[in-house]
Amino acid sequence: MSFVESLYQEYELIVGLEVHVELRTKSKMFCECPAYHFGVAPNTNVCPVCLGLPGALPVPNRKALEWTMLIADALNCKINTYQQFDRKHYFYPDLPKGYQITQFYFPVGEHGFVKLGDKKFRIRRVHLEEDTGKLIHEGDKSLVDFNRSGVPLVEIVTEPDFRDPADVKEFLKLLHLTVKYLGVSDADLEKGSMRLEPNISVRKKGETKMPSYKVEVKNINSFNFVVKAIEYEFARQAKLLREGKPVAQETRGFDPATGKTLPQRRKEVATDYRYLPDPDIPPVKFSRQEIDQIISKRPELPQERFNRYRKLGIREDAAWFLVYNKELADNFDKLLTKEPGLDFKGLAVFLANTPEKKRSLPFDRLVEEFKASRQKETLDEQTIAKIADEVIEQNPKAVQDYLNGKQNAIQFLLGQFMRRVRKRIDVGPVITYLRKRLDGMREG
Amino acid sequence: MKARDVALLSLKDTLEVLRSGDVSRSEILNSYYSRVQKLAKPLNVFITPPDLAALTDGSVSLPEAQQSTDEPALADSPDASSKRPLKKSEAQGTKRPGEASSGQLFGIPVSFKDNWLVKDTRTTAGSRVLENFIAPYTATAAERLLREGAVVWGKTNMDAWGHGSSGENSDFGPTLNPWDTRYTPGGSSSGSAVAVAADLTLVATGTDTGGSIRLPAAYTGVVGIKPTYGRVSRYGIVAMASSTDSIGHLTKTVWDAAYVLSITAGRDKYDATTSDKPVPAYHEGLRQFDPSSLKVGVISEFMGEGIDEDVLSATEKAISKLKEASAQVVEVSIPETRFGIEMYYILMSAEVASNLARYDGVRYGRDRTYFGMEAKRRIMLGTYVLSDVIPGKGLETTYAKVAMGRTLLVEAFKRAFEKVDVLITPVAPTLPFKLGELIDDPLKMYMGDLLTVPVSIAGLPALVVPTGTAKNEEGVLFPAAVQIIGPWFREDLLFKVGAFLEDLSVHQILREKLDKEFGL
Numbered sequence: 001m002s003f004v005e006s007l008y009q010e011y012e013l014i015v016g017l018e019v020h021v022e023l024r025t026k027s028k029m030f031c032e033c034p035a036y037h038f039g040v041a042p043n044t045n046v047c048p049v050c051l052g053l054p055g056a057l058p059v060p061n062r063k064a065l066e067w068t069m070l071i072a073d074a075l076n077c078k079i080n081t082y083q084q085f086d087r088k089h090y091f092y093p094d095l096p097k098g099y100q101i102t103q104f105y106f107p108v109g110e111h112g113f114v115k116l117g118d119k120k121f122r123i124r125r126v127h128l129e130e131d132t133g134k135l136i137h138e139g140d141k142s143l144v145d146f147n148r149s150g151v152p153l154v155e156i157v158t159e160p161d162f163r164d165p166a167d168v169k170e171f172l173k174l175l176h177l178t179v180k181y182l183g184v185s186d187a188d189l190e191k192g193s194m195r196l197e198p199n200i201s202v203r204k205k206g207e208t209k210m211p212s213y214k215v216e217v218k219n220i221n222s223f224n225f226v227v228k229a230i231e232y233e234f235a236r237q238a239k240l241l242r243e244g245k246p247v248a249q250e251t252r253g254f255d256p257a258t259g260k261t262l263p264q265r266r267k268e269v270a271t272d273y274r275y276l277p278d279p280d281i282p283p284v285k286f287s288r289q290e291i292d293q294i295i296s297k298r299p300e301l302p303q304e305r306f307n308r309y310r311k312l313g314i315r316e317d318a319a320w321f322l323v324y325n326k327e328l329a330d331n332f333d334k335l336l337t338k339e340p341g342l343d344f345k346g347l348a349v350f351l352a353n354t355p356e357k358k359r360s361l362p363f364d365r366l367v368e369e370f371k372a373s374r375q376k377e378t379l380d381e382q383t384i385a386k387i388a389d390e391v392i393e394q395n396p397k398a399v400q401d402y403l404n405g406k407q408n409a410i411q412f413l414l415g416q417f418m419r420r421v422r423k424r425i426d427v428g429p430v431i432t433y434l435r436k437r438l439d440g441m442r443e444g
Numbered sequence: 445m446k447a448r449d450v451a452l453l454s455l456k457d458t459l460e461v462l463r464s465g466d467v468s469r470s471e472i473l474n475s476y477y478s479r480v481q482k483l484a485k486p487l488n489v490f491i492t493p494p495d496l497a498a499l500t501d502g503s504v505s506l507p508e509a510q511q512s513t514d515e516p517a518l519a520d521s522p523d524a525s526s527k528r529p530l531k532k533s534e535a536q537g538t539k540r541p542g543e544a545s546s547g548q549l550f551g552i553p554v555s556f557k558d559n560w561l562v563k564d565t566r567t568t569a570g571s572r573v574l575e576n577f578i579a580p581y582t583a584t585a586a587e588r589l590l591r592e593g594a595v596v597w598g599k600t601n602m603d604a605w606g607h608g609s610s611g612e613n614s615d616f617g618p619t620l621n622p623w624d625t626r627y628t629p630g631g632s633s634s635g636s637a638v639a640v641a642a643d644l645t646l647v648a649t650g651t652d653t654g655g656s657i658r659l660p661a662a663y664t665g666v667v668g669i670k671p672t673y674g675r676v677s678r679y680g681i682v683a684m685a686s687s688t689d690s691i692g693h694l695t696k697t698v699w700d701a702a703y704v705l706s707i708t709a710g711r712d713k714y715d716a717t718t719s720d721k722p723v724p725a726y727h728e729g730l731r732q733f734d735p736s737s738l739k740v741g742v743i744s745e746f747m748g749e750g751i752d753e754d755v756l757s758a759t760e761k762a763i764s765k766l767k768e769a770s771a772q773v774v775e776v777s778i779p780e781t782r783f784g785i786e787m788y789y790i791l792m793s794a795e796v797a798s799n800l801a802r803y804d805g806v807r808y809g810r811d812r813t814y815f816g817m818e819a820k821r822r823i824m825l826g827t828y829v830l831s832d833v834i835p836g837k838g839l840e841t842t843y844a845k846v847a848m849g850r851t852l853l854v855e856a857f858k859r860a861f862e863k864v865d866v867l868i869t870p871v872a873p874t875l876p877f878k879l880g881e882l883i884d885d886p887l888k889m890y891m892g893d894l895l896t897v898p899v900s901i902a903g904l905p906a907l908v909v910p911t912g913t914a915k916n917e918e919g920v921l922f923p924a925a926v927q928i929i930g931p932w933f934r935e936d937l938l939f940k941v942g943a944f945l946e947d948l949s950v951h952q953i954l955r956e957k958l959d960k961e962f963g964l
């Protein structure tokens with residue numbers, strides 16, 4: 001048993017997740033500036049509000065609230081009819097007001113869950129906040145770009161229910177997919193429009209109390225890195241615990257080059273943030289009917305699409321393949337209504353087996369290829385005779401079975417024939433030929 | 445009319461002589477300017493004084509109306525517009541006074557309290573922290589005045605960030621009371637009150653978070669309106685305590701105050717706390733008001749302990765005037781007001797600490813050492829108040845408890861207004877105090893807000909009008925004033941009662957005094 005394996009024998013991993021998703025609304029959370037900020041010249045999408053100038057006031061974006069409700073609903077959360085924005089105070093140069101507007105007391109949604117197979121992972125809350133500006137370091141100077149300041153940002157917080165890094169990855173993949181299905185975010189990990197922060201702690205196996213600390217890891221931009229960071233932290237923390245040393249509550253950064261995490265800063269506790277209901281924004285109230293109406297417009301979720309495909313009889317792996325390749329699946333669905341007679345089970349499998357680089361071909365081309373692959377070739381008599389004679393020669397037992405009256409033997413011989421041909425052919429003439437030859441043998 | 449007398453006219457009369465053609469716009473500005481030259485410095489009225497030369501040679505750009513301020517709120521039509529306030533004001537043209545063709549305040553000098561942002565003018569909020577801050581956009585309320593042709597007539601002195609009842613917390617030196625320059629004019633809208641009282645301007649804007657319009661109005665003998673919270677947009681005005689900041693103004697008469705509020709009030713899509721209740725023409729029909737059917741309440745808690753005798757008798761005099769006109773006067777008890785000061789100083793300091801967090805030294809060119817003593821005191825107090833937030837115990841924090849107390853106070857006022865139409869109270873517990881008298885005793889200074897802060901916490905409107913004069917124990921003559929408190933959004937009623945009670949001879953006494961002392 002390796003050293004790390006021995007740690008897993010003795011200790012248990014506990015992981016909770018905080019995931020930030022930037023919404024792709026037209027305007028920012030509290031002002032009229034465009035929310036899109038990638039590749040935009042620094043400090044051009046700004047106004048008094050998102051610069052936090054004296055006297056500027058926030059006015060909430062209703063679309064952002066509605067979209068957050070869609071996310072919360074997709075994660076089976078209870079959606080609050082009374083929502084409120086609060087100020088979270090801390091000092092950082094990219095935070096122009098000295099506080100971030102977020103939802104502390106009354107978030108959009110709470111108490112949700114996600115099911116992965118038989119396992120259930122609880123969602124603590126889904127809330128809406130504003131993104132900060134961005135620091136750019138040039139030599140010994142630091143510059144601030146406020147284009148991102150005030151972009152709507154949804155935070156999804158899970159309970160510390162994860163025990164296995166593989167589940168974390170599955171969960172994140174499904175969450176990512178869900179957000180894309182809802183069409184509310186680009187959810188681009190590379191660009192940072194989806195940010196992943198696992199909270200990791202470790203306890204002795206059999207222990208039921210939650211550890212008194214957690215380590216938050218930031219700057220992770222891929223699902224695989226999340227797994228790596230968790231595995232690294234588990235080993236680091238378990239080793240400290242085994243040595244009888246306490247693990248510090250802190251924020252650490254993940255370094256993809258080394259696969260290690262490094263300390264960033266001590267984590268604040270809630271009282272340091274001095275949460276204050278934002279007096280500039282009256283509480284937002286929705287009736288149940290309004291909420292139901294907003295949610296009724298929500299698009300189909302990945303799990304729902306998967307279930308629909310399974311009902312069509314599509315193979316499980318092919319169904320998941322399509323669900324995860326949304327654009328392909330959207331085209332697939334269009335075809336479902338356009339050509340209802342098509343062999344969709346076959347098409348799904350065909351698409352799933354299409355090599356990755358061919359998947360970018362126009363969908364029509366892929367469908368054509370599928371149909372072409374289904375074209376049956378009619379072999380000429382000579383070829384049929386040549387191959388069939390070989391099959392008969394090499395399978396005396398099946399021939400004897402046939403001669404003894406076992407009609408099924410002809411299917412076996414046909415199978416052998418097909419193995420030699422390796423393409424879709426019209427089998428009628430082959431069967432006719434086989435019967436003729438075999439019946440001739442009986443007479444002879 | 446003699447040129448020097450033009451500056452003694454009310455806004456109503458000035459508009460009249462302008463309309464009749466008796467006086468030109470430049471005569472008005474010149475008349476005010478000659479008084480500014482003599483009085484502004486000795487009384488320390490302005491942080492940025494009006495510059496007549498710049499106004500007439502066109503080197504100062506006057507912001508113009510923005511077309512879109514009255515569009516539906518962003519919250520109702522989100523995500524649609526790509527219009528941005530900064531870009532819009534960037535597009536503002538330059539127009540000199542006299543070039544606009546119309547407007548309800550065309551050519552009228554309006555002085556702005558220095559926490560009102562007016563594009564391209566310095567806006568300090570009375571603090572050295574913002575000493576070099578040139579506003580890149582214009583406050584909605586200012587814009588509504590400028591759209592009607594008002595002329596930017598200087599930026600007035602104030603307690604830094606609005607923190608203070610005496611003007612002594614200004615980083616630019618205290619403003620002096622023109623009734624006796626050894627005394628404070630009240631704060632924090634000190635410069636605005638004195639500018640109106642000494643006839644250095646026709647209208648001066650203010651902000652009132654706990655009494656900052658009402659107290660200086662009372663101490664200088666002018667009219668001050670603190671509108672209902674949410675009646676006038678706060679957008680573009682340096683925030684003090686966001687949940688009680690009310691945007692109002694100081695004028696020579698009640699009619700003037702009503703006229704100006706008709707212009708500044710109303711829904712602003714850039715302030716989510718503004719109301720879309722319609723704005724009446726407040727100034728119409730003021731004189732026709734008959735108080736005989738009026739029910740007036742006197743708050744018993746405001747008429748006893750802690751209130752000076754001369755203040756009480758002045759208030760009683762005003763009440764008798766209403767009684768003589770057959771108004772019904774009843775005593776009401778609102779015991780919740782007794783906790784007003786405590787509640788206010790918790791709510792306010794928490795919000796102050798939060799609102800001042802943006803002046804963190806990264807921007808505006810000045811670090812935090814430029815904060816004065818009072819701002820530091822309130823930041824410390826507010827930070828302490830907000831430091832007991834425990835996750836899962838949201839409603840047990842000090843701030844949340846006070847917020848609940850606030851609901852009780854609101855309910856208590858609601859009950860009072862079921863019985864009476866308006867409440868009449870003194871404005872401050874004492875007549876003006878001497879400069880330096882209370883500056884080292886902040887607690888005693890805070891008690892000066894005793895009668896104004898309950899109104900602020902409840903978000904009610906209140907009007908202060910001069911009703912006469914009173915002598916303090918040293919024999920110094922000062923104006924006496926009352927505070928008229930009305931139900932939410934009933935400013936119309938306050939102006940009617942105020943027009944009935946106001947004593948215009950009070951201002952005349954000050955004019956004669958200034959004439960003598962400054963040889964005007």
Ligand SMILES: [Zn+2]
Nearest residue numbers: 031033047050
């Ligand atoms: Zn903006």
